[in-house]
Amino acid sequence: MSFNHKHLIDITEYSDADIMTILETAKAFSAVNERAIKKVPTLKGKTIVNMFNEPSTRTRSSFELAEKRLSADSLNFGGSSTSTVKGESLIDTVETLNAYKIDCIVVRDKHAGAPYIVSQNTPASVICAGDGKHNHPTQALLDLYTIWEHKGSFEGLKVGLVGDINHSRVCGSLLPALKIMGCETYAIAPGTLLPPAPEVLGIDHVSSSLDDVLPELDVVYMLRVQQERLEGSPFPSIREYHNLFGLTRFREPLMKPDAIVCHPGPINRGVELDSYMADNPSRSVILEQVYSGICVRMAALYLLLGGSDNGLSA
Numbered sequence: 001m002s003f004n005h006k007h008l009i010d011i012t013e014y015s016d017a018d019i020m021t022i023l024e025t026a027k028a029f030s031a032v033n034e035r036a037i038k039k040v041p042t043l044k045g046k047t048i049v050n051m052f053n054e055p056s057t058r059t060r061s062s063f064e065l066a067e068k069r070l071s072a073d074s075l076n077f078g079g080s081s082t083s084t085v086k087g088e089s090l091i092d093t094v095e096t097l098n099a100y101k102i103d104c105i106v107v108r109d110k111h112a113g114a115p116y117i118v119s120q121n122t123p124a125s126v127i128c129a130g131d132g133k134h135n136h137p138t139q140a141l142l143d144l145y146t147i148w149e150h151k152g153s154f155e156g157l158k159v160g161l162v163g164d165i166n167h168s169r170v171c172g173s174l175l176p177a178l179k180i181m182g183c184e185t186y187a188i189a190p191g192t193l194l195p196p197a198p199e200v201l202g203i204d205h206v207s208s209s210l211d212d213v214l215p216e217l218d219v220v221y222m223l224r225v226q227q228e229r230l231e232g233s234p235f236p237s238i239r240e241y242h243n244l245f246g247l248t249r250f251r252e253p254l255m256k257p258d259a260i261v262c263h264p265g266p267i268n269r270g271v272e273l274d275s276y277m278a279d280n281p282s283r284s285v286i287l288e289q290v291y292s293g294i295c296v297r298m299a300a301l302y303l304l305l306g307g308s309d310n311g312l313s314a
Contacts, residue, residue, distance in 0.1 A: 003303045009115050009128045011137040011173045016180050023145050025299035026292070032069065033295060043072040046305050048104040049097055051118075052078040052129070056108055058265055058290065059129050059139070063106050066297035072305075075100075078108075090114060094121045103305055107131070125304045133169050138300060139264055140173035142292040144181065146285050147219055149292070150260050154181035158216050162188045162245055163223035163272055166195045170223065170264045175201040188213050189245065210245050214254040221262040222247055222272040242271055249276040252283070260285050 003021050005014070014022075032040055048067050052060050060076075067074045077097070097105065104125040107115040112132030119126040130136040144154070151157060159178050165171050165187050178185050179202040186205045187198055198206050207213045214220065225241065242248075247261060261273075261283045269275055278284055
């Protein structure tokens, strides 16, 4: 197994072989997570700092669980507890963390590019856990893992991302990752929720009609409407958005028989999805994505920090 990366900041720096190495390693860690004792000593003695300068529940808890199950020592750091609220610069904060002789910093920040700045000022490995509207590579990897588990292959898969593409850091990583893995990508959204140049993200097809595209898709990826990041009013009302771009029980007959539904969470029920589709046992893989997040983040930490395989193959 060859894996020669120190950081996980931009998914475009990873090849299809690199991504498959992470997914296959995540598969091994999935077996660990099915055990009665869900812990291995692979990163015992390693110290990981979770620097979350922006609120997060799913991503933070997923990283914390991944670190604990790898036997790493974790320090949770960020938000109102950081010295940045007192005026300290990000670089000075990182220099302080370096003095602790840490091995990895997991960074979530509202400012795009913050994880890269951290990586330039520390000898530790850095993982981007989401920065502004820019990037979220571990989310993309857990999405790929979930799709791979259901479809077995990426080649030729048609994946449609529906909704708030312009404000989504999920898209910033997932669309390039899908292209790296050989998928055909679709963006379905009102023009006000699309970036000025969608092709830069690797989008093959753009449509403003969900009903027209839905029959083509193998994976329907519903994006949360980022109401906290919207500028102005990009659509007349939530009700109209739901009628035109919401995935509902009335649209299910348009879908392929084996098409699956993804969502990065948290779900706005009655906006992107109705409850029937969000909870549909034959379609929705949303809770599987949550579980995939632990396995993928365990794999990324293990590979970046050069963990021993002690306990992994037991």
